[in-house]
Amino acid sequence: xxxxxxxxxxxxxxxxxxxxxxxxxxxxxxxxxxxxxxxxxxxxxxxxxxxxxxxxxxxxxxxxxxxxxxxxxxxxxxxxxxxxxxxxxxxxxxxxxxxxxxxxxxxxxxxxxxxxxxxxxxxxxxxxxxxxxxxxxxxxxxxxxxxxxxxxxxxxxxxxxxxxxxxxxxxxxxxxxxxxxxxxxxxxxxxxxxxxxxxxxxxxxxxxxxxxxxxxxxxxxxxxxxxxxxxxxxxxxxxxxxxxxxxxxxxxxxxxxxxxxxxxxxxxxxxxxxxxxxxxxxxxxxxxxxxxxxxxxxxxxxxxxxxxxxxxxxxxxxxxxxxxxxxxxxxxxxxx
Numbered sequence: 001x002x003x004x005x006x007x008x009x010x011x012x013x014x015x016x017x018x019x020x021x022x023x024x025x026x027x028x029x030x031x032x033x034x035x036x037x038x039x040x041x042x043x044x045x046x047x048x049x050x051x052x053x054x055x056x057x058x059x060x061x062x063x064x065x066x067x068x069x070x071x072x073x074x075x076x077x078x079x080x081x082x083x084x085x086x087x088x089x090x091x092x093x094x095x096x097x098x099x100x101x102x103x104x105x106x107x108x109x110x111x112x113x114x115x116x117x118x119x120x121x122x123x124x125x126x127x128x129x130x131x132x133x134x135x136x137x138x139x140x141x142x143x144x145x146x147x148x149x150x151x152x153x154x155x156x157x158x159x160x161x162x163x164x165x166x167x168x169x170x171x172x173x174x175x176x177x178x179x180x181x182x183x184x185x186x187x188x189x190x191x192x193x194x195x196x197x198x199x200x201x202x203x204x205x206x207x208x209x210x211x212x213x214x215x216x217x218x219x220x221x222x223x224x225x226x227x228x229x230x231x232x233x234x235x236x237x238x239x240x241x242x243x244x245x246x247x248x249x250x251x252x253x254x255x256x257x258x259x260x261x262x263x264x265x266x267x268x269x270x271x272x273x274x275x276x277x278x279x280x281x282x283x284x285x286x287x288x289x290x291x292x293x294x295x296x297x298x299x300x301x302x303x304x305x306x307x308x309x310x311x312x313x314x315x316x317x318x319x320x321x322x323x324x325x326x327x328x329x330x331x332x333x334x335x336x
Contacts (some may be wrong), residue, residue: 013271018046022058029063030120030128031320032074035085043149047093056090056098064104068120072130072212075117080108119147121179121319124159131209132176147179150252153327154285155183156315162188164281165245171245172196173230173266174253178209185215185223193223194243196230203229232266241271251285254297264300271334282332283311288326294328307335 003112028038035294046055063069064079073079083105090098120130133147158165158180165188172181175195185193194212197203207227209218215225230239248270270280288294301308311329 002311016043018055018058021046022055025059026062026066028320029082030122030234031069032075032078032117035037035081035265036320038085040085040089043089043092047089047095049074051093051095053090053095053098056086056101058097059086060100060104063159068128068130068327070119070127072120072132074119075135076111076113077110077135078117083108090236109306121152121183123183124316124318125187127186129179129182129186130212131182132181132212133177134203141281147177148252148287148322148324149283150327151176151180151323152250152319152321153315154249154283154329155180156318157283157285157311157329158184158249159187159318160315164188164283165190167191167247168281169193169244170247170249171243173232173248173250173263175206175227176202176252177204178213180249180251182210182213182215185225186213189222190247191223192226194226194245196228196229198229198231198237200229203227232262235266235269237269237273240270245270245280247281247283249285252287254284254286254294255289257293257296260293260297260300264297264304264306268300268304268306271332279333283329284332285327285329287327289325301332305335307333309333 004151011063021039024039043055043059047053047144061281061289067169069079074082083101087101087105114135116132116134119133122128131147155318165184168190169192170181170184170190173196175197178195181193195206200238207301209331210225210227215223248267250263254260261269267282270282273280283300286294286297298308309332311331316322
């Protein structure tokens with residue numbers, strides 16, 4: 001009797017585990033995470049235990065067959081690799097073949113390969129942020145057509161600290177495809193948000209992604225949204241006055257020594273311009289790929305009379321991305 005009671009107690013637990021695993025598959029699939037990061041071990045064990053393809057069908061319905069995938073699909077190549085691995089799992093476990101799997105794969109094999117695909121990230125409220133991105137990390141002479149880790153970290157930090165942005169005018173430098181800004185506009189209620197970049201292809205993609213996510217470059221119910229071309233070497237006092245930013249943010253802009261020099265010159269202008277009773281809040285988030293380049297950034301800040309404070313402390317893990325890289329968020333201020 002005791003053994004049966006213990007077994008029955010395990011049933012809700014196993015159902016919860018299945019639900020959690022399906023959710024993990026869904027979030028990682030839509031964020032196009034590397035396949036090695038999926039919880040395959042749990043899936044293998046469940047297939048061996050049950051000899052049923054039911055869990056595979058659940059995963060399929062929440063990924064490739066989900067309405068979100070029909071509207072904003074990851075690249076055909078990614079979906080093909082994902083489905084091929086699901087099929088391999090079914091065949092290895094000796095489960096009954098699933099027609100829906102093979103039908104989905106046949107549909108993708110027939111599709112033409114493209115240079116673009118959607119990535120979708122889920123906000124804490126459950127709403128999706130879908131972004132059209134290039135598959136290649138570098139394309140059209142820019143790295144701005146994909147979402148980088150520091151942008152995701154910056155967005156997570158913003159969602160943990162909405163009071164920094166609420167009711168304020170935000171300027172983002174090097175907005176790329178728009179992940180950080182869309183998350184801030186949708187969740188932190190800034191008064192205005194200006195997305196900027198210097199590359200025409202990036203600006204065009206940025207406008208498309210804002211439209212996809214319901215942010216028109218006029219106004220929303222809570223936030224005025226703008227997209228501007230911004231050449232860091234040509235920013236004037238008049239330009240800064242027109243934007244009127246209370247908060248300035250940037251993510252993954254410290255990647256080249258030559259760019260660093262120009263960036264620090266711009267940051268110096270911003271901090272001097274915002275030197276009133278309420279100083280401009282400036283936050284720079286960086287993936288430290290090259291320690292020498294990042295150290296050079298901090299040296300340039302010091303020479304320009306700019307201090308920095310590392311914003312330590314964990315952030316809530318909201319989005320799916322590689323957390324192995326070193327990421328640092330710093331707050332800048334003008335030294336007296």
